[in-house]
Each structure stands twice: as structure tokens, then as C-alpha cells.
Amino acid sequence: MTRAADTTRRKPDWVVLACCLFLTVFGWLNIYSASCVDDVQVFEWGTRYGMQLIWIAVSAVISLLILHVIPTNFYPTFARETYILMALLLIATIIVGADIKGSHSWLVLGPIRLQPAEFSKITTALALAALMETYDFRFDKPRSALQGFGVMLAPVLLILLQHETGLALVYLGFLLCFYREGMSGQVILAGFIAIGLFILTLVASPHVALTVMAAIAVIFAAGRSHFPGKVLLYGAGIVLFMWLLPLLWKWRWFAQGPGNLSPATWIAILATPLSLFFAIRLLIVRHKRYIANALLAFLFGAAVVFSADWAMSHLKEHQRLRVESLLGLRDDPTGVGYNVHQSKIAIGSGGFAGKGFLDGTQTRMNFVPEQTTDFIFCTVGEEWGFLGSLAILAAFLILIIRIYNRAEQQKSRFNRIYGYCLASCLLMHVTINIGMTIGLMPVIGIPLPFVSYGGSSMLAFSIMTAIWLRLDMENR
Amino acid sequence: MDVRDRKSVLVLAVCIIFAILAGWLFYLQVINTRYRVIAENNALKYEIRYPARGLLKDRNGNILVGNRIVYDIMVTPRDMPPFDTVEFCTIFGLDTAFMHAKFREYRLYRSRIGYQTLTLLKQVPAEQYHVFAEKSFMFPGFSATPRTTRTYPYQAAGNLVGYLSEVDAAFIRDHPEYRSGDYSGRTGMEEAYEMQLRGEKGYSIYLRDVHNRVREHYMNGKYDLQAVAGEDITMTIDGDLQAYGEKLMNRKVGSVVAIEPSTGEILAMVSSPGIKTEQLAEIGRYYDQIMKDPYRPMFNRAAMSPQPPGSVFKLVNGLIGLQEGVFTPNTYYPCNSGYSVGKLKVGCHGHSSPLDLDHALMTSCNSYFCYVFRAIIDNPKYGSTQEGFAHWKQYVESFGFGHKLGTDIPGEQGGTLPSAERYDRMHGKNRWRSLSIISLSIGQGEIGCTPLHLANLAATVANRGYYYIPHIRKSTPESPIDSRYMKRQYTMVDTSLFCEVIEGMRLAVHGGPEATARSVAIPGITMCGKTGTAQNPHGDEHSVFICFAPKDNPQIAVAAYVENAGFGSAWAAPIASLMVERYLNGKVERKDLEQRISSTSLLHKVRVRRR
Incomplete structure (x- = not known):
């Protein structure tokens, strides 16, 4: 009983609440601007802004229920069950889900369309919290690590099967939570290096990527070696050698890329610097663990480099084009790059203070596709200018850092893990979504939390945040 | 590293990411202005x-050229439902096959066309448009845009x-x-x-x-x-006179140029056959036909076609001779049906002999001007033929010959005057004498001038020694023309000497039975004229006539040039005379002459090359 009395007395974290409310209201204004029609002066419920208002109301009611009715211990207790139920729902969606723009992620219930993948973030976060909360869960134990990755990747797999690559990508955000809970930072570093090499391979050539990788490895080794000067000297030699190699071989082979060479040729080409590299390493650092690690790292890098072309040819056509467009390999403002080009025009034309509410020519005239959902940030950028963009960014920054800070203060490990999952999830959404609209990221269709039009997204983020607020409230 | 510090790492990472986003937004929205444009x-x-x-x-x-509203019929294929095609075609006088071809085209390119509005028909006359406008409810997706096109009253x-x-x-x-x-x-x-x-x-x-x-x-x-x-x-054109000139030149090859001597304003400039104005309005449709026409209607002969001037050039030689003092108006030269030196003979026609200057002009005596020309070229004070020729050429150029007059007529040509070098090439260096170039005395040989030059000569004589550069844009207070058109261009011949040749020109019209242009005298008007019959390698002689009237205070100077028509008095003179009568009297009394001239075709006499 004392617990119940506590809840009524305590107030939810007003900073998080204020940020969410600001984003929701500001978001709705922009949806109104992007979807209202001039000559119709009356408020219409059937329009997007009308629908969104309904969704906001529904989200508010459910959030209030979570904040004041559902007991806190419901979440750790039923985390496993909700997770499994959600997995079943995801599977069901793949089978019975309506085909909307090539994606099988929608459940149609009469007039309502829901996207279970959005809600699956909540259950996954809860399940991860429940799993990692246990006393003997440690990331340096392979069993624990496998379990953690398993819980994270299972919904990813199902969502990929639904052809919602964007939403699946968001789950990588949980890696940040793993990192906080003790996972080696090298996993994330490896991820970044992989992305870097991938881009380098596509933009320049496999040869350049390999050379850069070798250079990084040498610098890394030099940092740990007792004779950094020597390592750097040898390293320089290797890099030089790798640049001279194409001259020794026929230049054409390299220039044409890996596709035109037989695997045997590549192994031969690679073997030379590789063996040289490790021979030198062996001479300098007489430590076997380093050798194994370095070998692994190099093989990983090489695998990334050579899988880049393979991956590009096996990605879905539209995804490959988006990546190529982002990397500037394809200049095509009326084709694949159209969205981003128009989006940049809209945002760029906003200037410092914007064109004013309802006065954006680009968004109002439908130049930007998906402008109420994934590209809602264009409307913000055009009508509210740099100031409006900055307000949105600031709200998200405060929200995320506030949650990180409060999570760190939680008594229960469950609460902390959940908080990290929520903040990381928000971070992924914001980075990818805004990055996409301003051309820093490939076009990955995920909504901007609280701002974009969409019932599922609105509801899912409201629920997820409300659960956090409730957990946070209880902690005190 | 303590696991608890990892929060700081994450917060730092978040801050970096947001800084990158904010920085890039700052660049896009504040620094870069390209996207605004x-x-x-x-x-x-x-x-x-x-x-x-x-x-x-x-x-x-x-109004010579006016505007008329026509309509372009536009269609937005996207908004075009099935409609009564037959009715549509009836309104615009189209073939249904044309519309079906258009429909096929629109269907084929529908994705490229999108919501665009395309032009279906161009320059639909207002009458058709009004019928369409009345029934436009039957044709959704169609609209009309007004445009102006040219009319030629x-x-x-x-x-x-x-x-x-x-x-x-x-x-x-x-x-x-x-x-x-x-x-x-x-x-x-x-x-x-x-x-x-x-x-x-x-x-x-x-x-x-x-x-x-x-x-x-x-x-x-x-x-x-x-x-x-x-x-x-x-x-400066007089619309009536221009139309009248075109009527007279109907089915003849040549040109008529009329100039107001006191201003240099071109009153009429006819080039025949010319482009018909009904073809002008729809040049696109007739362009091929015009370009294939063997008589080259696009070619403005009046300003672009250099031809030998024939006997009208005797005026120039006479004036130069007087100025140089190699003879006087009272000098008599004999004519024995021509001018013979050794084997060379310049033929002439029968008239009384010997003659003074006025009567030589009246009868257009070839011999007389052979004597005069030789006297100019062989003038002892210049020492050599070449020197004499150079001086003669200077005089001729001062009349505007041999170069562009500098008019505002597009494509004006300058004509040709032979150079000493040319004769050197023909005869050998300094191996030519006045006899070698005797054809120049009667406006034949290596000289070419446009009808505009000849009209300008008539105006120069009418003005007694100067001309204004002919032009076709009239000066108005709002937009005055270039000052060079206002400047008198004097010839090198003294103004007092012009009276002598003017008397000869008067006699050529009013001088009785031996006058070359006696048949074209206009009752009540003293006209001065000079006929020419220009030999040419293309066929019959070109008929040439220049004149001005009235003799005192001239109002109009005319040059007529009718190709391969024969004697100057036969065609060019009546045409020029009728022009003068029409301009000065406002009407023409000599209906029979007018009827005969305007209804006769001389096209068959002109040899043309099929194009």
C-alpha cells in the first residue's frame, strides 16, 4: 500500500515530459502545415493532422494509464512473455500483413493500421533489461553475450523479413546499452571501421580501403609497441608497397575492381603484404595474443572490403541506389536522389529564421515526398528555419542526455538498462532521420519520434517513454 | 576504464553527433544560399x-503591319476525358486522323507529360476560337491562350x-x-x-x-x-504608292524605287516577284515553297541586285565631263549610227547629228558620250589613262556608286565599280586605254549598281547636286533617326552644272519626236527622265528608267528596272511615270496604260534556274 501511496505523491520527471510535449505539439503544427489545404478552412478529422490529433489523444490516455494505473513490477515480471508475444505478432504480420509499398509490416484492423515493429522496440528493451538484470549476466561470458545478442537480433531478423530495413537498423542502438553494461568497446569500434571501410571501398576502390586499413593497423601497432618509430617506418614501407603493387601487377586489374579478378589472384595479391606485415609484427612485439588479434582484425577488414561489392550487388535495388546516391557515386536529383535533393532544398531555403508557419513553398506544394512522415523535418527546416531545427535538436539532446543521466542514478539495474535502451533508441531515430533529410545518411525510412505523422510511432514512443517515467518515478 | 565512465563516453558521443547535425544544418540553412534560389x-x-x-x-x-489576336489551343492531356472528337475537328477544320495521332502521342508519353499543358494548335483565328469558346464545356482539359499575329492591311x-x-x-x-x-x-x-x-x-x-x-x-x-x-x-513608305508599284510590277522581274529627293525618304521600294503578305503571316507553312520559287521572292532586288545601269549612267559621265571642263553643253559631237575607232564600234540608233549635250541626252546618243568619256579619261592634265580613270572613279563614287549607301535597309548591297587593278588583270599592266573601257561611257561593262543607286542618282540630279542617304524609317519626335540621314551628301560636281543635264532629261520626256521617253509624259506635270536599255548576258535587254518630277521643286524621284523587258521606254518608263502620276496626283488618268502594264506578264522572258 505504501507503494501505491508513493506513486500518487511523486511526480514524473518534468524535463523528459516537457521535451516530449514540446516535440509532440511542434510536430503536430508541422504536420498541419504540410497536410492542410488552403481553400478548406474548416478543421477536418479525416486529414493527416486530424488523425494525428486523435493518435496524440490516444497516446496521452495510454501514457496516463501507464503512469498511474499499471503497477511497476508488471514490466520485469512479464518482460519475457510480452517479448515472446511480440515475436509471434511479428511472425503473424509477415504472414497476414498487408503489402504496403513493398513492406509487410502493417497489421490492418478495420480503419486502424499498426506497425508491430514499432512496438517490438518496447518489448525488446524490457526483455533485454530483464535478461541483463540477472546477477550472473556478464558480457565477458560467451553464454551471456550470446543471450544478449540473441534477444536483440531475433526481432531484427523478423523485421528484416518484413522488409523494414530502417526499423531493424534502429535495434543496433541497443549496442550502446550493451556497451554501458560491459560489452567491449571494440565491437562498436569494429562496426565503425567496417562502415568506414565499406564506404571507402565503394567511393574509392578496394585497394585504397586496404591501404588505409593497413595504415590504421600500423599506427595502432606503433601505439602499443616499444619501438614506435621502427613500426612506423616499416608501416610506411608496407603502405608504399601496397601502392606500388598495382604497378608491379597489371594496373588494370586493380582499377577494374575485385569483380573482374579471380579469388585466387586476390589471395595472391593479399598474401604478400599480409605476410610481410605479420612478419614485422612478430619481430617487434613478441606477444602472440597481439598477433592473433591483429590477424583477426585484418581478416575482418579484408572481409568487409571484399564483401562491399558483393553486398552492393545483393542489396535491394532501391537500397543500393540510396547508398550510392548518398556517397555521391550517382548524381541523379530527379531519380533516386530526388527525395534528398528536394529535402535539402526545402531545408536550405528556410534560412535562419524560416519562411514562417504555413508559408513554406516547398513543403506546402508537395515537393518533398513523405513530408508528413519520414521527411517532416523538412517542414520544420523550411518554415521555422535554423532556429526551429535547432529547437528540435535541442529538445532531443536534452531528452537523451537527461535519460542517460537519470538511468545512471537508478537503484535497480533493470531500470538503468531500460533507460539506456530508450535513450539509445531515440538517438538512433533522430540521427538517422535528421541525417537522412539533410543528406548525411542514406534514405532510411524511419520516423522522427513524437514529431512524424504516424499512429504506431507516436503510440510506441509514448508508451516507451511513459514506462520509463513510471520506472523513474518509482525509483525515488 | 571503469564501466561507470562509459556513460560519459556515450554522452560525449551524443553531443558530437548532435554537433555534426547542427553544424551541417547551419551550413545548409544559413551559410549556403544556393538552395533558396x-x-x-x-x-x-x-x-x-x-x-x-x-x-x-x-x-x-x-498601318502597314498590324496585329490580330489569334489563339493557341492548349491541352492538358491529364485532364482530358473522352470527348466528341468529330465536333472538335469540325470547329477547327481538322482531320480526325490528326487528333488520333495526337492522342496516341499523349498516351505514349503520358508519364513524361504528367500535368503539363501542351500546345495543340497554333494561331487559330478568332472566328474559330469563338465557336470553340461557346462549346468549350464539351472539351474539358482544353484551353486557349491569346497571342498576336501580324496583319497586312x-x-x-x-x-x-x-x-x-x-x-x-x-x-x-x-x-x-x-x-x-x-x-x-x-x-x-x-x-x-x-x-x-x-x-x-x-x-x-x-x-x-x-x-x-x-x-x-x-x-x-x-x-x-x-x-x-x-x-x-x-x-517612310507610302502605303498606297507601294501597293500601286507592286500592282504595276505584277508578273515582272525587277524593281521600282521611289525617293523623296528633299529628304531621302524612300516612298516605295518594290521588288518583284516579292513575298506575298498572306504568306508572310504564316511563313512556316510557305517557307519551303518560297525558297523553291525560281524567281526568288525573298530576294530584295531593289537593294541587293547590282545590274548594269545602261544609258541612265550617261548623266553621270556628262556631269563629270562638264565639271572637268573637257566639253561644254554647247559642244557638238557627230554620230554616224555609232562611234567607230578602227575595228571598235559602239552602235547607236538613228537620230539627227551632230548633237549638243541636251539633245544627246534626249535621244540617248551613244557616240556623244563615247567622246565625252574618252575626253575625261584621256584628259592631258592627268598624263595617263590610269590617272584619268582614277579621277573618273572618284567622281562616280561621289554619286554613291560602287559602295553601300549606308541605308537602313537590311542586306543592302554596294554594287561594283571596276578598279584599275581589274583592268590590269584583263589587259596587262597599264596596257589599257580609254577605248578598252569605252563601255563604261554608256553604263555597260564592269559596272553594277542597284536600282536603289539609280533612284538615288535621280534624287541627286533632282536636288541639283546632293542626296540624302535613302532610308525607310521615318524620323518622329519620339524616336529620331540617325543624324547621318539628315546630312546632305554632295557630289564632286558643281551644283550649277546640273541644270544642263536636267534640261536634257526634260527633253527626253517632253522633247518631241526624237525624245526617248516621249510616250510617258504626264499631262500637266513637267517630268525629267532618262531611259536606259542595259545589255546583259542573260537574255533581252533590261528596261531601265529614272526620273523625277516636277522639274522644279521635285517631289519624287523614281528608278524602275525591269529585267529582260527590252527598251527602257517600253516598260520601265511607263511604270515609273505611272508611279509619279499616282504620287503627285493621287490618281491615275491613263487607265489604258495602267491596265496594259499591270496585266502583262514578262516572266517568260527571264531565264531562271530551277531550285
Whole structure:
């Protein structure tokens, strides 16, 4: 009983609440601007802004229920069950889900369309919290690590099967939570290096990527070696050698890329610097663990480099084009790059203070596709200018850092893990979504939390945040 | 590293990510201005308002070239439901096959066309448009845009006013202020005064959406620009006289040029056969036909076709001789049916002999001017033939021959005068004598001048020694013409000497039975004239006549040049005479002559090459 009395007395974290409310209201204004029609002066419920208002109301009611009715211990207790139920729902969606723009992620219930993948973030976060909360869960134990990755990747797999690559990508955000809970930072570093090499391979050539990788490895080794000067000297030699190699071989082979060479040729080409590299390493650092690690790292890098072309040819056509467009390999403002080009025009034309509410020519005239959902940030950028963009960014920054800070203060490990999952999830959404609209990221269709039009997204983020607020409230 | 510090790492990472996003947004929105420009081009649709093109008026303020509203019929295929095609075709007099071909085209390119509005028919006359407008409810998706096209009330002066045509890609490249679909003057006055005539286009700004659909008038037209109508141009042409000249020259090859001597204003400039004005308005349709016409109607003979002047050139030689003092008006030279030296003989026709200057001009005696010409060239004070020739040439050039007069007529040609070098090439260095070039004495040989030169000669004589550079744009207080058209251009011959040849020219018309142009005297008007019959390698002689009238205070100087027509007195003289009568009297009494001249075709006498 004392617990119940506590809840009524305590107030939810007003900073998080204020940020969410600001984003929701500001978001709705922009949806109104992007979807209202001039000559119709009356408020219409059937329009997007009308629908969104309904969704906001529904989200508010459910959030209030979570904040004041559902007991806190419901979440750790039923985390496993909700997770499994959600997995079943995801599977069901793949089978019975309506085909909307090539994606099988929608459940149609009469007039309502829901996207279970959005809600699956909540259950996954809860399940991860429940799993990692246990006393003997440690990331340096392979069993624990496998379990953690398993819980994270299972919904990813199902969502990929639904052809919602964007939403699946968001789950990588949980890696940040793993990192906080003790996972080696090298996993994330490896991820970044992989992305870097991938881009380098596509933009320049496999040869350049390999050379850069070798250079990084040498610098890394030099940092740990007792004779950094020597390592750097040898390293320089290797890099030089790798640049001279194409001259020794026929230049054409390299220039044409890996596709035109037989695997045997590549192994031969690679073997030379590789063996040289490790021979030198062996001479300098007489430590076997380093050798194994370095070998692994190099093989990983090489695998990334050579899988880049393979991956590009096996990605879905539209995804490959988006990546190529982002990397500037394809200049095509009326084709694949159209969205981003128009989006940049809209945002760029906003200037410092914007064109004013309802006065954006680009968004109002439908130049930007998906402008109420994934590209809602264009409307913000055009009508509210740099100031409006900055307000949105600031709200998200405060929200995320506030949650990180409060999570760190939680008594229960469950609460902390959940908080990290929520903040990381928000971070992924914001980075990818805004990055996409301003051309820093490939076009990955995920909504901007609280701002974009969409019932599922609105509801899912409201629920997820409300659960956090409730957990946070209880902690005190 | 303590696991608890990892929060700081994450917070730092978050801050870096947001800093990158904010920085890039700052660049896009505040530093870079490129996207603002693109956005305007994207969303604002400028709809062009076409100005009315300036009118071309004649010297009396009558409209030579006017405007008429026509309509371009536009269609938005996307908004076009099935409709009564037969009715549509009946209104515009189209073949249903044409419409079906269009439908196929629109279907084939529907994705590229989208919401665009395309031009279906160009320059539909107002009568058809009104029928269409009445029934337009039957044809949703169709609309009409008014445009102006040219009309020609006098149906004359086609070659002078020129035509308009839609600009092509090459033209736009050189003149970036034009857009596809604009018209510009391509020949004649339309081209020469394009800048003044075209006016300034205006525009209305509309907001459009991504499908190119126009949504609303931007800021209620606050930033719209009104079109500025083109400036009217007043020409020196007399519309009546021009039309009359064209009527007289009907089915003859040649030209007539009439100049007001006291100003240099060109009253009429006929080149025949010329472009018919009904073809001008729709040049696109007739262009091939015009280009294939063996008589080259596009060619403005009056200013572009150098021909031997024939006997009218005797005036010039006579004046030079008088100025040089190699003979006097009372010097008599004999004529024995021609002028013979050794084997050389310049033939002449039967008339009394010997003659003084006036009567030599009256009868157009060849021998007389052979004597005069030789006296000029072999003048002992110059020492050599070549030196004498050089002086003669200077005199001739002072009359405007051998070079462009500098008129404002597009494509004016300068004609030719032989140079000493040319004779050196023909005969060997300094191996030619006055006899070698004796043809020049009677306006034959290596000399070519345009009918405009000849009219200018008539005007020069009428003015007693000077001319104004002929021009076709009349000076108005609002837009005065270049001052060079106001300056008297004196010849090297003293003005007092002109009276002698004027008397000869008067006699040529009014001098009795031996006068060459006695048949074209106009009752009540003292006219001075000189016939010419220019031999040429193409067929019969060209018929040439220049004249001015009245003798005192001349109002009009005319040159007529009818190719391969025979004697000057047979065709050129009556035509010039009728022009003078029409201009001075406003009407023509000699109906029989007029009827005979205008109804006779001389086309068959001209040898042409099929094109």
C-alpha cells in the first residue's frame, strides 16, 4: 500500500515530459502545415493532422494509464512473455500483413493500421533489461553475450523479413546499452571501421580501403609497441608497397575492381603484404595474443572490403541506389536522389529564421515526398528555419542526455538498462532521420519520434517513454 | 576504464553527433544560399504575358503591319476525358486522323507529360476560337491562350517589312533573352527594329506544386510584371504608292524605287516577284515553297541586285565631263549610227547629228558620250589613262556608286565599280586605254549598281547636286533617326552644272519626236527622265528608267528596272511615270496604260534556274 501511496505523491520527471510535449505539439503544427489545404478552412478529422490529433489523444490516455494505473513490477515480471508475444505478432504480420509499398509490416484492423515493429522496440528493451538484470549476466561470458545478442537480433531478423530495413537498423542502438553494461568497446569500434571501410571501398576502390586499413593497423601497432618509430617506418614501407603493387601487377586489374579478378589472384595479391606485415609484427612485439588479434582484425577488414561489392550487388535495388546516391557515386536529383535533393532544398531555403508557419513553398506544394512522415523535418527546416531545427535538436539532446543521466542514478539495474535502451533508441531515430533529410545518411525510412505523422510511432514512443517515467518515478 | 565512465563516453558521443547535425544544418540553412534560389525556381511558376508587338506605319500614319489576336489551343492531356472528337475537328477544320495521332502521342508519353499543358494548335483565328469558346464545356482539359499575329492591311511591302518566326535553338543560344516559343523578326523591318518592336514581356507568378499543377496566384499578383507593348515604327513608305508599284510590277522581274529627293525618304521600294503578305503571316507553312520559287521572292532586288545601269549612267559621265571642263553643253559631237575607232564600234540608233549635250541626252546618243568619256579619261592634265580613270572613279563614287549607301535597309548591297587593278588583270599592266573601257561611257561593262543607286542618282540630279542617304524609317519626335540621314551628301560636281543635264532629261520626256521617253509624259506635270536599255548576258535587254518630277521643286524621284523587258521606254518608263502620276496626283488618268502594264506578264522572258 505504501507503494501505491508513493506513486500518487511523486511526480514524473518534468524535463523528459516537457521535451516530449514540446516535440509532440511542434510536430503536430508541422504536420498541419504540410497536410492542410488552403481553400478548406474548416478543421477536418479525416486529414493527416486530424488523425494525428486523435493518435496524440490516444497516446496521452495510454501514457496516463501507464503512469498511474499499471503497477511497476508488471514490466520485469512479464518482460519475457510480452517479448515472446511480440515475436509471434511479428511472425503473424509477415504472414497476414498487408503489402504496403513493398513492406509487410502493417497489421490492418478495420480503419486502424499498426506497425508491430514499432512496438517490438518496447518489448525488446524490457526483455533485454530483464535478461541483463540477472546477477550472473556478464558480457565477458560467451553464454551471456550470446543471450544478449540473441534477444536483440531475433526481432531484427523478423523485421528484416518484413522488409523494414530502417526499423531493424534502429535495434543496433541497443549496442550502446550493451556497451554501458560491459560489452567491449571494440565491437562498436569494429562496426565503425567496417562502415568506414565499406564506404571507402565503394567511393574509392578496394585497394585504397586496404591501404588505409593497413595504415590504421600500423599506427595502432606503433601505439602499443616499444619501438614506435621502427613500426612506423616499416608501416610506411608496407603502405608504399601496397601502392606500388598495382604497378608491379597489371594496373588494370586493380582499377577494374575485385569483380573482374579471380579469388585466387586476390589471395595472391593479399598474401604478400599480409605476410610481410605479420612478419614485422612478430619481430617487434613478441606477444602472440597481439598477433592473433591483429590477424583477426585484418581478416575482418579484408572481409568487409571484399564483401562491399558483393553486398552492393545483393542489396535491394532501391537500397543500393540510396547508398550510392548518398556517397555521391550517382548524381541523379530527379531519380533516386530526388527525395534528398528536394529535402535539402526545402531545408536550405528556410534560412535562419524560416519562411514562417504555413508559408513554406516547398513543403506546402508537395515537393518533398513523405513530408508528413519520414521527411517532416523538412517542414520544420523550411518554415521555422535554423532556429526551429535547432529547437528540435535541442529538445532531443536534452531528452537523451537527461535519460542517460537519470538511468545512471537508478537503484535497480533493470531500470538503468531500460533507460539506456530508450535513450539509445531515440538517438538512433533522430540521427538517422535528421541525417537522412539533410543528406548525411542514406534514405532510411524511419520516423522522427513524437514529431512524424504516424499512429504506431507516436503510440510506441509514448508508451516507451511513459514506462520509463513510471520506472523513474518509482525509483525515488 | 571503469564501466561507470562509459556513460560519459556515450554522452560525449551524443553531443558530437548532435554537433555534426547542427553544424551541417547551419551550413545548409544559413551559410549556403544556393538552395533558396532553387526553391524559388521549384515552386514559382512564371506565366509569360506577351506584349503586343509594335505596329509598322507608313509615312501618313496608316498601318502597314498590324496585329490580330489569334489563339493557341492548349491541352492538358491529364485532364482530358473522352470527348466528341468529330465536333472538335469540325470547329477547327481538322482531320480526325490528326487528333488520333495526337492522342496516341499523349498516351505514349503520358508519364513524361504528367500535368503539363501542351500546345495543340497554333494561331487559330478568332472566328474559330469563338465557336470553340461557346462549346468549350464539351472539351474539358482544353484551353486557349491569346497571342498576336501580324496583319497586312495594304497587302504590300512584304520584302521590306519582313517576317517573324518562332526562335530556334541556335537563335536562343545567341540571344538568351528569348525563350522557346517566342517570335522574332527574321528579315526586313521586323528584324532591323526587333528591339523596339518586340516590347517587354511581363509575367504573372503562380505557385505550383510538385505535379506542376498551378495552385494559386502568388501574393495576389503583387510581384507580377505587366507586359510593355512594343514601340510603333513609322516608315517612310507610302502605303498606297507601294501597293500601286507592286500592282504595276505584277508578273515582272525587277524593281521600282521611289525617293523623296528633299529628304531621302524612300516612298516605295518594290521588288518583284516579292513575298506575298498572306504568306508572310504564316511563313512556316510557305517557307519551303518560297525558297523553291525560281524567281526568288525573298530576294530584295531593289537593294541587293547590282545590274548594269545602261544609258541612265550617261548623266553621270556628262556631269563629270562638264565639271572637268573637257566639253561644254554647247559642244557638238557627230554620230554616224555609232562611234567607230578602227575595228571598235559602239552602235547607236538613228537620230539627227551632230548633237549638243541636251539633245544627246534626249535621244540617248551613244557616240556623244563615247567622246565625252574618252575626253575625261584621256584628259592631258592627268598624263595617263590610269590617272584619268582614277579621277573618273572618284567622281562616280561621289554619286554613291560602287559602295553601300549606308541605308537602313537590311542586306543592302554596294554594287561594283571596276578598279584599275581589274583592268590590269584583263589587259596587262597599264596596257589599257580609254577605248578598252569605252563601255563604261554608256553604263555597260564592269559596272553594277542597284536600282536603289539609280533612284538615288535621280534624287541627286533632282536636288541639283546632293542626296540624302535613302532610308525607310521615318524620323518622329519620339524616336529620331540617325543624324547621318539628315546630312546632305554632295557630289564632286558643281551644283550649277546640273541644270544642263536636267534640261536634257526634260527633253527626253517632253522633247518631241526624237525624245526617248516621249510616250510617258504626264499631262500637266513637267517630268525629267532618262531611259536606259542595259545589255546583259542573260537574255533581252533590261528596261531601265529614272526620273523625277516636277522639274522644279521635285517631289519624287523614281528608278524602275525591269529585267529582260527590252527598251527602257517600253516598260520601265511607263511604270515609273505611272508611279509619279499616282504620287503627285493621287490618281491615275491613263487607265489604258495602267491596265496594259499591270496585266502583262514578262516572266517568260527571264531565264531562271530551277531550285
